[in-house]
Amino acid sequence: MKTLLGLVASPRKFGNSEIFIKEIHRCLKGSWNLRLIRLPELDIRPCLACYQCLFGPMRCVQRDNLPLVLEEMVKADALVVAAPTYFLGANASLKRLLDRGLSFYAHIDALWGKPAVGVAIAGVTGLEGYTKLVVDSFLKLILADHRGCEVVYGALPGEVLLGHEGPAAARKLARALEEGAETPDSKTPRCPLCGGDTFRFLPSADPAGSGVQKIRCMTCSSEGTLRWDGASFAVETIRGEHPLFLTREDTVAHLKWLQSMKDLFMKRRDELKAVTRAYKDTGTWVRPENT
Ligand SMILES: Cc1cc2nc3c(=O)[nH]c(=O)nc-3n(C[C@H](O)[C@H](O)[C@H](O)COP(=O)(O)O)c2cc1C
Structure with missing residues (x-):
């Protein structure tokens, strides 16, 4: 039997996030065991930016529930x-x-x-903001194989599975987990490198005259263009210096680059100190008492 790990980023018991994951599990054809983690109830502390986890035993110095989540993620299929x-x-x-x-x-x-899918849930149609982008980024940055992410709507607990769109999205994501990502529909312009569908418009020399708009993919950070070819919009993107993370080699290269920053820091320490020292006594920190 395989194991599906569901990460529920909602504090609400029997809420839409929880039941949507359970519905995906029900839609799977094979034999799957479902394990669930409710993220808001865990003790996951803020990153200390100490970078210790990139060296030696590669272990975070904090003692909280992160190892529990990592272990479950590693074990899951x-x-x-x-x-x-x-x-x-x-x-x-x-x-x-x-x-x-x-x-x-x-x-x-x-x-x-590792096969992974996600869902962004919003209570009001169209008010999902950047939730899908966060879920897309999460799936990519945990190094998994991003096989699909849907936006579904429902405010009241259980509402996402009323109507037909929610259940259809759950079936689609279950299929993607077992059979691989679907070929993306041609109606939505996507980043050809990573499949991302959220872009930032960048200053362009002559967007009106040329019909070409410079863009950056917010999922893999590659730059490119959005072009109107008379019939449809076409996105082209090219791999930049820090592609996140299109291949396993990119990921290892990015890790090496991060590790190399330690030597760079040591080399430039005096120069950097000279900059920061000048700001040492500026401002008054407001903190709770007894800290
Ligand atoms: C503090 C708070 C803020 C919310 N903000 C939004 C929002 O910006 N847009 C939206 O569509 N729904 C918003 N909602 C509604 C939830 O996204 C919606 O009820 C969703 O189904 C909750 O999922 P859950 O049942 O898994 O907790 C908000 C809910 C809460 C509690």
């Missing part, structure tokens, strides 16, 4: 992530886990290529 929209973004429990993402590098062998 596939992953599903569900995040409710809170103020136009994914519930912070998902970002809180993603902020500890440097710890995922130590598990690249187990995580790379």
